[in-house]
Amino acid sequence: MTTRFTKDHEWIKVEGSAGTVGITDYAQHALGDIVFVEPPEAGRVLKQGDDAAVVESVKAASEVYSPVSGTVTEGNAALADQPALVNESPEDQAWFYKLTLSAPAELDQLMDRAAYDAYVKGLE
Amino acid sequence: MRYLPHTESDRRAMLAAIGAKDVESLFVDVPAAARLPGPLDLPKAQGEMEVERAFQRMAMKNLSAGCAPFFIGAGIYRHHIPAAIDQLLTRGEFLTSYTPYQPEVSQGTLQYLFEFQTQVALVTGMDVANASMYDGATACAEAAAMACRVTKRKKVILSGSLHPHYRSTTETALKYTDMAAETLAPDPLAMEDLMGRVDSATACVMVQNPGFFGHVRDLAPLAAACRESGALLVVAVAEPVSLGLIAPPGAMGADIVVGEGQSLGVGLSFGGPGLGLFATRDKYVRQMPGRLAGQTVDVDGKRGFVLTLSTREQHIRREKATSNICTNSGLCALAFTMHLTMLGETGFTRLAELNHAAAVRLEGKLARLKGVKVLPDSYFNEFAVHLGEDKDAAAVVDALAAKGILAGVPASRFYPDWPELHPVLILAATETNTDADMDALVAALQGVL
Amino acid sequence: MADGVTTFSGNRGLAIEEPLIFEMNAPGRVAIDLPEPGPVDADRLAGLRRATPIGLPDLSEPQVVRHYTRLSQKNYGIDTGFYPLGSCTMKHNPRLSEKMARLTGLADLHPFQPQATVQGALEVIDQLAWWLKQLTGMPAVAMSPAAGAHGEWCGLMAIRAYHEDHGEGHRRRVLVPESAHGTNPASAAMCGFTVDPVPADDQGRVDVAALKAKLGPDVACIMVTNPNTCGLFERDIIDIAAATHAAGAFFYCDGANFNAIVGRVKIADLGIDTMHINLHKTFSTPHGGGGPGAGPTVLSEKLAPYAPLPFVVHGAGGLHLVEHAAEVPESKPFGRVKGYHGQFGVFVRALAYIQSMGADGLRQASTDAVLNANYLLAELKDVLSPSFDGPCMHECLFDDRFLKDTGVTTLDFAKMLIDEGFHPMTMYFPLVVHGALLMEPTETESKETLDGFIAVIRALADKAKAGAAEEFKAAPRLTPRRRLDETLAARTPVLRWKPGANS
Incomplete structure (x- = not known):
């Protein structure tokens, strides 16, 4: 399994052509207490960079951009009832959606863990 | 100047503290070419007495509603407002506070908004209501846009039963967007076929109940047709007092209920400010426009209220907001909720019955006039009447006004290009109308028809 | 309670707890006397008479008057005191x-x-x-x-x-x-x-x-x-x-x-x-x-x-x-x-x-509004951090650099002002500076009011820098409600009263 990151603070974990997307610990910290998540519905076709989901805190609303192109296979229904999961377990339980990648080569444009950590350090 | 506390010595001391030689130097960033050298050559400041005199003079030029037998409605209704309301409304803590962004010093506003939202949801039969829009017309426009967001469709069907101002305001709001309004002809006989028009491209059908010409309709079949096609049913209520007697839109299957709240507490005020009501189903709450007060607890665990779900709004979502509204009709919402609180279940029901009874009495008295026909076979406190083929309702209204009677609104005021509506007069009767008023109206009509 | 005073009723002197109108319902009470309507003509209602009760509470006039009077006492208005809410022009409203x-x-x-x-x-x-x-x-x-x-x-x-x-x-x-x-x-x-x-x-x-x-x-x-x-x-x-x-x-x-x-x-x-x-x-x-x-x-x-x-x-x-x-x-x-x-x-x-002010009064008003804002800026610029050089117009903007490393945020600072009897300034707007504090005094405030406000701001700024973050975090302590849980309100929206659901 490979994990990659975007400059907009999404992560994607990939096994074969199946990807799982969420937002990073840095992103959930920046947003504060998450109060609402709207994951995409299964079947939605996303291009890389498309608005895929919405995540909201009390005073901010943010889009989640799809790190790669593909077709959504599942949105994380648990987040509707438990938006706090994003704060508690951003990079594990609080995944936003799963998709089937249509252009796996796009992964090469993303950062690996070390590069992302350095990127975040540069923001502080 | 009585509103300006500074003395000249205050101003000098403050300039010294700032380190400025004069006030002009504070305006240094204004381009010199645009700076006015002194006060404009316009009237000077006046004391209270002079201002009162000027306003009294203007007020005297008007025939106020209370000074005439009065039968005008058409979206703005004259009801008796209990004395306590204005006394309470002018308390400075209500009148001179801002939008309750600081909840610790705004629990008064937030609690009455929460109570207001609950009352609006109850009387409309809906799950949730917002903290107000500008008026009924703009609430309609907002509902159309919301229906398009919810359904991801672009076509809005506007019934001929809608108040003409609701129609034109909604049409204007959609004019330069990718949404489109399909507007039906004015419908004084309630003959239009809305169900036949709903299709898979329809975002919503918007109807008014009671309709602009008075009809009370069962909207359940239309609601079912909308549901079938995946469209929303938006019901506008121009006279909220009707909800004390008639089944609420929520019970008939409405998805969004909008309306004008002016009838309760607000008064006529020449039609403004009004009070836009907006209610919907829980599942659509995140697509709603406007502010919402919600319940929560404070750090000591005590119940309190805050503005919530603000991410829908312009100050956070900017161009992606559900609406651009910021200032709403807060104080009018307070007047509305006070009036409804004073009425209660018992009083609200009785007020509605009194209104309906007044209209029924008026219909009975109009039966004495030959050639005059009440158009709707069902109504609440208002109905359109046809005065006879060759009659011009506008001329009749003017003739009666000259006699000191305010005898309704001619339909031609809204529809000058519809000759068949020129004999149509829209008459409202409320609890404020006495039998003597009605007899005076009927006698005067007899004289001119 | 934050100030150590507890009462049996939960009331605190003039600050009286007030339930929702729905919690005061006694069916049959009236606050408005209306005449008997007589029988309703069902023929004219298309068979659509309301079939079920609405659920509105019945109260009497004295209860209603007290309810709204008490609610009003939980609000801060211009009539109450200084309301320097930037961008909102909270000036005196003439009667x-x-x-x-x-x-x-x-x-x-x-x-x-x-x-x-x-x-x-x-x-x-x-x-x-x-x-x-x-x-x-x-x-x-x-x-x-x-x-x-x-x-x-x-x-x-x-x-x-x-x-x-x-x-x-x-x-x-x-x-x-x-x-x-x-x-x-x-x-x-x-x-x-x-x-x-x-x-x-x-x-x-x-x-x-x-x-x-x-x-x-x-x-x-x-x-x-x-x-x-x-x-x-x-x-x-x-x-x-x-x-x-x-x-x-x-x-x-x-x-x-x-x-x-x-x-x-x-x-x-x-x-x-x-x-x-x-x-x-x-x-x-x-x-x-x-x-x-x-x-x-x-x-x-x-x-x-x-x-x-x-x-x-x-x-x-x-x-x-x-x-x-x-x-x-x-x-x-x-x-x-x-x-x-x-x-x-x-x-x-x-x-x-406008008629009261006239052309001369209106010009004086804008002049005094600008004078007041510049006075605040001048008297506060050494303890707060002004975002831009003056002169300003009718409002002055500070950012949160003066709070750096104090553990106090713009929000905490504003909430402390509430305990001092002032309405907070506009916070976190405009977005172009960090932790904005935007103050608009308006022309209807006297020099004495401004001086009182300035003294409090200066004292609070000193206090924040002296390491009183916990006290700031606990503010306000003297209001009918203290800091409210906005996260709870947004995660589980309760937007109306329902029987038995709001206590």
């Missing part, structure tokens, strides 16, 4: 204006009375319009918008209508500075425009070079707030207007901050094509806990024909309210923005204020 709005001959009028019976009402609208045109130097004003944001939309609709009418309908881009009120981009979106943000320069003003670079044949207009949301006058405004016009675009000015310049600048002289005026700010009509307001929108010669319906004209038989485009052949109204004839009750109040 004469309230009295005039309640004159029977002005309050008890129906919008659809024959026009011959409401000539005095039309005169109010016409006189107010005259003043607004005189004060701005603009030839026309659309009176009907209900609030500032509604006026923005109205002005932009007129611009869109002009472009459509002149074969320029492809102009859809609107340039909006990043410091703009959120209403600006939201209003633009409602006209089918796309928003293109313009950055600010390091002086807190529009980056003129960046704005000019963004102008082009697809730009419909620019939307610039002036004085801007940092409380600064846009020095290059005439240059900005000229470049905008040269590009075939219009200049929309957000007039929220008009209070700084009334009687000192005519906006027509700045090259502005259209601007809304918040009567509930500049002309002192009450904010009423969120409204109603009014947002009359002045229009240039080019845009005037597109003004929405209705409008008042001088006719042969007196004043005439035009409700249909066909009545005035040269008019091309873009439509109608709301029901009826505008926020009439607000017009009465604004006109009473």
Whole structure:
């Protein structure tokens, strides 16, 4: 399994052509207490960079951009009832959606863990 | 100047503290070419007495509603407002506070908004209501846009039963967007076929109940047709007092209920400010426009209220907001909720019955006039009447006004290009109308028809 | 309790706990005596009589009066004290204006009375319009918008209508500075425009070079707030207007901050094509806990024909309210923005204020508003961190650099002010500085009030720097409710009372 990151603070974990997307610990910290998540519905076709989901805190609303192109296979229904999961377990339980990648080569444009950590350090 | 506390010595001391030689130097960033050298050559400041005199003079030029037998409605209704309301409304803590962004010093506003939202949801039969829009017309426009967001469709069907101002305001709001309004002809006989028009491209059908010409309709079949096609049913209520007697839109299957709240507490005020009501189903709450007060607890665990779900709004979502509204009709919402609180279940029901009874009495008295026909076979406190083929309702209204009677609104005021509506007069009767008023109206009509 | 005082009732002296009206219900009580209605004619209700109770509570008049009196006592208003809420112009609301709005001959009028019976009402609208045109130097004003944001939309609709009418309908881009009120981009979106943000320069003003670079044949207009949301006058405004016009675009000015310049600048002289005026700010009509307001929108010669319906004209038989485009052949109204004839009750109040102030008083008011803001800036600049150099206009902007490493945030600082008896300033707006504190004192505050506020701010700034973060985090402690859990409110929305569900 490979994990990659975007400059907009999404992560994607990939096994074969199946990807799982969420937002990073840095992103959930920046947003504060998450109060609402709207994951995409299964079947939605996303291009890389498309608005895929919405995540909201009390005073901010943010889009989640799809790190790669593909077709959504599942949105994380648990987040509707438990938006706090994003704060508690951003990079594990609080995944936003799963998709089937249509252009796996796009992964090469993303950062690996070390590069992302350095990127975040540069923001502080 | 009585509103300006500074003395000249205050101003000098403050300039010294700032380190400025004069006030002009504070305006240094204004381009010199645009700076006015002194006060404009316009009237000077006046004391209270002079201002009162000027306003009294203007007020005297008007025939106020209370000074005439009065039968005008058409979206703005004259009801008796209990004395306590204005006394309470002018308390400075209500009148001179801002939008309750600081909840610790705004629990008064937030609690009455929460109570207001609950009352609006109850009387409309809906799950949730917002903290107000500008008026009924703009609430309609907002509902159309919301229906398009919810359904991801672009076509809005506007019934001929809608108040003409609701129609034109909604049409204007959609004019330069990718949404489109399909507007039906004015419908004084309630003959239009809305169900036949709903299709898979329809975002919503918007109807008014009671309709602009008075009809009370069962909207359940239309609601079912909308549901079938995946469209929303938006019901506008121009006279909220009707909800004390008639089944609420929520019970008939409405998805969004909008309306004008002016009838309760607000008064006529020449039609403004009004009070836009907006209610919907829980599942659509995140697509709603406007502010919402919600319940929560404070750090000591005590119940309190805050503005919530603000991410829908312009100050956070900017161009992606559900609406651009910021200032709403807060104080009018307070007047509305006070009036409804004073009425209660018992009083609200009785007020509605009194209104309906007044209209029924008026219909009975109009039966004495030959050639005059009440158009709707069902109504609440208002109905359109046809005065006879060759009659011009506008001329009749003017003739009666000259006699000191305010005898309704001619339909031609809204529809000058519809000759068949020129004999149509829209008459409202409320609890404020006495039998003597009605007899005076009927006698005067007899004289001119 | 934070101050150690507990009571059996939960009441605290004059601060009395108040339940919801729904929790005081005693069916059968009345607060209004109404006559017996007699039997209802079911024939005329199409069989649609309400079948179930509504669920409204029944109360008596004394209960109702106490309920709202107690609620009012949980609010802070301008009548209570200093309310330096930047961008909101919380000035004294004259009671004469309230009295005039309640004159029977002005309050008890129906919008659809024959026009011959409401000539005095039309005169109010016409006189107010005259003043607004005189004060701005603009030839026309659309009176009907209900609030500032509604006026923005109205002005932009007129611009869109002009472009459509002149074969320029492809102009859809609107340039909006990043410091703009959120209403600006939201209003633009409602006209089918796309928003293109313009950055600010390091002086807190529009980056003129960046704005000019963004102008082009697809730009419909620019939307610039002036004085801007940092409380600064846009020095290059005439240059900005000229470049905008040269590009075939219009200049929309957000007039929220008009209070700084009334009687000192005519906006027509700045090259502005259209601007809304918040009567509930500049002309002192009450904010009423969120409204109603009014947002009359002045229009240039080019845009005037597109003004929405209705409008008042001088006719042969007196004043005439035009409700249909066909009545005035040269008019091309873009439509109608709301029901009826505008926020009439607000017009009465604004006109009473304007007549009270006169041309001389209005100029003195803007002068004193600017003087007061500069006084705050001068007296606070050494303990807070001013975002930009002065002079400012009617409001002064600080950011949170002075709180660095104290553990105290802008929010904490504002909440401490509440315990000191002041309403907080605007926080976290504009977005172009970090942790903004925007203070607008207005001209109706005395030097003594400002000095009291200054002393408190200075003491609080010292205290924050001395390491009292915990105390700040605990503020406010003396209010009917302390900090409220907004996360809970948003995660589990409870937006109405339901039986048994709200205790």
